Amino acid sequence: MKFRTPFLAAALLTSVAAVGLSPALAQNAPAPATPEAAQTPMRHHHARMLPSQLVDGRIAFLKAELKITPAQETQWQQMATAVHDNATALDQVIAGARQQRGTMDAVQRLTLRGQFAKVRADNDARLLTAFKPLYASLSPEQQQTANALVGEHHGWHHRA
Secondary structure, eight states: OOOSOHHHHHHHHHTHHHHHHHHHHOTTOOOOSSHHHHHSOOSSGGGGSOHHHHHHHHHHHHHHHHTOOGGGHHHHHHHHHHHHHHHHHHHHHHHHHHHTTTTOOHHHHHHHHHHHHHHHHHHHHHHHHHHHHHHHHSOHHHHHHHHHHTOTTTOSSOOO
C-alpha cells in the first residue's frame, strides 16, 4: 500500500502529543510587533486547537486506512476509546501550560516537561493495551498497513 505522505500517516496515529505540545511549549515566542497583529487570528488555527478537537479526524483516518471490518469493531472501539482518553489527558496538561504561559520560571518549565513526559508515557501504555488485541485481529494486509502507519523509521513520536 502506498501512502501519500508516510510521515503524515504516522503522525495521525500518534501525534496527539506533537500537535498539542507545540503551542504549550512555544512560550518564548516573540510578541506581535503591533497591536493589530496581536488581534489577527493565527494563520495556522490548528496550532491553538487541543488534541481532543482533532482526534475524531485521526480516528476516522485510521479506521479507513486499516479497513476495519465489522468483526473487528469491538477491538477498534477499544482503540478509539484509548485514543480519545489520550487526547483528553493531553488536553489537561496543555490547558495548564497555557494558563501559565509567560509566567513560568526554569524550574516550573522543567516540571511541565516532566508532566508532558508522564502523560506521553501513560498514553503510550494505554494505546498499547488497546492496540495489541486490535493488531492480533487484523488480517496480514491490515497488519502491513498498521506497520507502515507505525513505521520503524517514524517511531511513535516524531523526533528531530
